[in-house]
Amino acid sequence: MPDCDVLVIGAGPAGLAAATRAAETGASVAMVDDNPHPGGQIWRAAAGKAPQDAARWIHSAEQHQVEWIAGARVFAAPAPNRIAVEKFDGELELGYRSLILATGARERFLPFPGWTLPNVMGAGGLQALAKSGLPVEGKKIVIAGSGPLLLAVAKYMKEHAADVRLIAEQATQSALLAFGLRLAAHPGKLIQAVGLRAALLGIPYLTSCWPVAAEGKDKLEAVTLSRGERTWTERCDYLACGFGLVPNTEIAALLGCRLSDGSVAVDEQQQTSITNVYSAGEATGIGGLELALVEGEIAGFAAAGASARARTLFAARDRYRKFAEALEHAFAPREELKALPREETLVCRCEDVTLGRVRSCTGWREAKLHTRCGMGPCQGRVCGAAVEFLLGWKSESVRPPVFPTRIESLTRTEPPA
Numbered sequence: 001m002p003d004c005d006v007l008v009i010g011a012g013p014a015g016l017a018a019a020t021r022a023a024e025t026g027a028s029v030a031m032v033d034d035n036p037h038p039g040g041q042i043w044r045a046a047a048g049k050a051p052q053d054a055a056r057w058i059h060s061a062e063q064h065q066v067e068w069i070a071g072a073r074v075f076a077a078p079a080p081n082r083i084a085v086e087k088f089d090g091e092l093e094l095g096y097r098s099l100i101l102a103t104g105a106r107e108r109f110l111p112f113p114g115w116t117l118p119n120v121m122g123a124g125g126l127q128a129l130a131k132s133g134l135p136v137e138g139k140k141i142v143i144a145g146s147g148p149l150l151l152a153v154a155k156y157m158k159e160h161a162a163d164v165r166l167i168a169e170q171a172t173q174s175a176l177l178a179f180g181l182r183l184a185a186h187p188g189k190l191i192q193a194v195g196l197r198a199a200l201l202g203i204p205y206l207t208s209c210w211p212v213a214a215e216g217k218d219k220l221e222a223v224t225l226s227r228g229e230r231t232w233t234e235r236c237d238y239l240a241c242g243f244g245l246v247p248n249t250e251i252a253a254l255l256g257c258r259l260s261d262g263s264v265a266v267d268e269q270q271q272t273s274i275t276n277v278y279s280a281g282e283a284t285g286i287g288g289l290e291l292a293l294v295e296g297e298i299a300g301f302a303a304a305g306a307s308a309r310a311r312t313l314f315a316a317r318d319r320y321r322k323f324a325e326a327l328e329h330a331f332a333p334r335e336e337l338k339a340l341p342r343e344e345t346l347v348c349r350c351e352d353v354t355l356g357r358v359r360s361c362t363g364w365r366e367a368k369l370h371t372r373c374g375m376g377p378c379q380g381r382v383c384g385a386a387v388e389f390l391l392g393w394k395s396e397s398v399r400p401p402v403f404p405t406r407i408e409s410l411t412r413t414e415p416p417a
Contacts (some may be wrong), residue, residue, distance in 0.1 A: 005098065007031075011035065012281060014102035014293065025301065078093065098303035104283060106381060110243050125240070139162050140163045140237045144210060144223075147242075151205075168210055170337065208228065250381075252264045266278070358373050367393070379404075
């Protein structure tokens with residue numbers, strides 16, 4: 001493929017908006033994603049059909065002749081203004097004038113006894129599997145963790161005839177009430193929240209509640225929950241558990257972009273600390289669909305040189321950022337969750353490393369050297385966020401390849417000078 005004016009990494013809402021707006025200016029645009037279809041996790045197609053909002057953006061991108069490179073994963077940056085991506089049938093080097101990183105986010109998992117049992121999974125993970133064909137009809141499901149995603153997943157499961165036993169939200173009732181008052185400034189969000197709660201009538205929604213242990217012999221059979229002074233066991237087939245989201249910053253770090261508070265730092269035009277490298281969406285901080293879209297639009301215009309058009313969207317972005325701040329404050333994981341794992345509880349499930357072994361080290365680097373924590377196939381994407389929450393350690397570096405990659409792809413990619 002020839003070089004393009006604007007290359008977008010990630011085809012979720014932010015990536016689609018960025019690619020579309022950049023292409024509208026007349027720039028040549030390519031969009032890369034490791035999924036077979038655009039839409040990202042939030043707009044993942046169900047039964048082969050994209051949600052209506054996603055379909056509009058996808059159609060617009062197609063109309064403006066955005067080049068779609070599916071099933072491709074970035075693994076290295078071999079030279080300035082070039083990245084290397086791997087596909088199932090080989091690898092590509094792509095050149096660009098401007099790069100937009102719309103790499104999204106992943107769920108935060110916090111360890112507790114039994115969290116590695118089969119059928120214990122992320123809230124969004126269970127929803128993605130159900131959309132891909134996992135049968136949930138009649139299955140007993142407990143949904144736990146933190147954030148609005150829990151409600152969206154519960155609604156989807158209920159609509160597909162699952163038996164949702166309860167929703168366990170770790171945030172306090174007072175925090176949620178304060179968040180509800182902040183929603184008054186965002187009528188669309190308020191209507192959405194009321195609609196979600198109305199759709200879930202009859203399903204217990206318990207605040208200040210979280211799982212303390214998952215139980216079962218060969219797979220999950222029950223989960224023990226704690227709320228105040230009460231502890232009880234709920235039988236279930238699936239435990240969908242996620243404590244918020246963590247920005248995906250690995251590619252940004254690989255390129256040398258500055259990070260701040262675990263997110264990609266950007267200026268008013270969504271440009272990172274590297275000239276002509278932009279970032280938008282959850283990679284710059286968790287803020288929801290509307291913020292991701294408007295950040296993507298700003299980044300797309302700016303990357304294509306249409307800064308004046310980007311500035312017309314600043315006010316909308318500011319409104320959605322205020323919502324994001326309220327969201328972060330209301331659903332931040334509470335200190336009590338640090339006491340969930342025992343010394344023998346696995347923290348790094350790739351390398352079978354327990355909390356006790358990690359805690360015996362003085363920092364992240366020593367833990368990696370002595371225990372291989374964070375050295376497995378996920379490269380710390382699961383245990384990294386958990387260790388940061390539990391012990392306050394942050395990953396010190398990102399090295400290529402940022403994803404598991406075939407040796408053949410590595411040998412064919414020219415290393416950086």
